[in-house]
Amino acid sequence: MRLFVTILQGFITPLFLLLVLSLATPTGGTSVSGLISYFLLVGLIYPLTRSRVNEFIEEQTTSGEINNFLVKPISFYKYLLVDDLSWKILNLLTLAPFIFIACIFLLWGNSPDYNLAILGISVVTTAISFLVSFNFSYLVGLFSFWLDEFWAINNVKLVTVTFLGGVVLPYSFFPDWSNQLLKYSPFPYMLTWPVRVLRGQFEPIEIIISLFWYAVLGLSIKVLQKMAISKYSHTAS
Amino acid sequence: MLIQFKKYLRLFWAVQSAGIAKDIQLRGNFTMTLIGSLCYFYLHLISFKLIISRFRFPGWETGQLWILLFTFEIFTYLAFFFFWRGLQHTPKEIGTGTFDVLLSKPFSSRFLAFFRNCSLHNLASAIFGAIYLVFALVQY
Numbered sequence: 493m494r495l496f497v498t499i500l501q502g503f504i505t506p507l508f509l510l511l512v513l514s515l516a517t518p519t520g521g522t523s524v525s526g527l528i529s530y531f532l533l534v535g536l537i538y539p540l541t542r543s544r545v546n547e548f549i550e551e552q553t554t555s556g557e558i559n560n561f562l563v564k565p566i567s568f569y570k571y572l573l574v575d576d577l578s579w580k581i582l583n584l585l586t587l588a589p590f591i592f593i594a595c596i597f598l599l600w601g602n603s604p605d606y607n608l609a610i611l612g613i614s615v616v617t618t619a620i621s622f623l624v625s626f627n628f629s630y631l632v633g634l635f636s637f638w639l640d641e642f643w644a645i646n647n648v649k650l651v652t653v654t655f656l657g658g659v660v661l662p663y664s665f666f667p668d669w670s671n672q673l674l675k676y677s678p679f680p681y682m683l684t685w686p687v688r689v690l691r692g693q694f695e696p697i698e699i700i701i702s703l704f705w706y707a708v709l710g711l712s713i714k715v716l717q718k719m720a721i722s723k724y725s726h727t728a729s
Numbered sequence: 730m731l732i733q734f735k736k737y738l739r740l741f742w743a744v745q746s747a748g749i750a751k752d753i754q755l756r757g758n759f760t761m762t763l764i765g766s767l768c769y770f771y772l773h774l775i776s777f778k779l780i781i782s783r784f785r786f787p788g789w790e791t792g793q794l795w796i797l798l799f800t801f802e803i804f805t806y807l808a809f810f811f812f813w814r815g816l817q818h819t820p821k822e823i824g825t826g827t828f829d830v831l832l833s834k835p836f837s838s839r840f841l842a843f844f845r846n847c848s849l850h851n852l853a854s855a856i857f858g859a860i861y862l863v864f865a866l867v868q869y
Binding site for chain 2: 513515516517518519520521522639640641643644645646647648651652655660661665666
């Protein structure tokens with residue numbers, strides 16, 4: 493059930509948006525047919541790259557169940573990474589036939605070498621996207637050690653990541669200056685990067701930028717987690 | 730009937746004022762929740778601006794679309810303000826047994842369950858929507 497809901501979630505907003513836009517007249521060179529293929533791919537890739545680990549950290553911190561990890565020689569980070577990864581593999585197994593069909597339609601007519609290269613890069617970018625997304629969510633989750641109203645920061649995270657990550661609207665809707673700025677931020681490398689790769693919009697420098705952000709977020713987690721645990725206290729009832 | 734209405738209006742005001750006083754006391758939390766609430770408000774605004782810069786909706790002027798959006802924002806946040814906490818807490822309280830506290834009060838438990846301690850940040854967002862609506866009405 494959880495798997496079904498996770499997959500369905502990615503399609504609801506784009507479906508409504510496409511329904512409304514099908515009644516509108518394009519004025520700026522963006523066609524509804526182009527958007528259909530974009531949102532279809534986003535719906536298929538989004539469940540593989542997004543991470544909601546911050547919500548789990550908040551639950552564990554508020555309930556005190558995080559103690560189970562603090563008293564045992566288990567890395568909380570590694571445990572959550574493996575747990576989240578197992579869900580992604582399950583999502584991948586479910587979505588694989590649909591992604592395969594979408595790739596056939598998208599890459600039809602190109603040379604086999606080009607298609608293999610694109611598919612290879614999209615697999616690598618999906619993996620990096622998930623890792624960057626996981627690190628970002630984990631970092632946001634650590635704020636639950638300090639904040640009572642965690643849902644607020646969760647809202648900010650969700651809005652920022654989905655909007656600046658290209659899930660709500662594709663980057664073709666954004667002004668050029670913002671696209672130039674976003675290119676150097678972590679957001680394009682979190683959720684929809686593989687979609688852009690499959691659509692032939694890939695630059696090798698993006699790999700370096702994404703790995704840079706993965707490292708920066710990883711270091712920030714290390715520092716913040718140390719601060720959070722040194723402050724944390726819990727009394728069992 | 731009128732007496733009953735006045736009684737419930739007084740009760741509503743008492744519950745709301747207590748909730749607002751609590752929200753204002755915890756300023757750090759209030760600021761955080763206001764940011765959390767307003768981020769969706771501005772997501773709608775920015776996304777809408779980007780969409781109408783690329784698409785035209787036949788039969789609708791740009792100003793009319795903005796007025797529609799701000800009206801939507803006001804009603805959405807007012808619905809959150811009035812009903813959200815009630816809808817969120819009631820099933821939990823029924824599950825844990827704490828709903829008994831409401832049942833033992835000498836008022837309609839449905840009224841108390843739904844119109845309880847609203848969130849000030851939702852009211853603030855609805856006010857933001859109203860301010861933008863006035864600007865849109867003046868401009869278009």
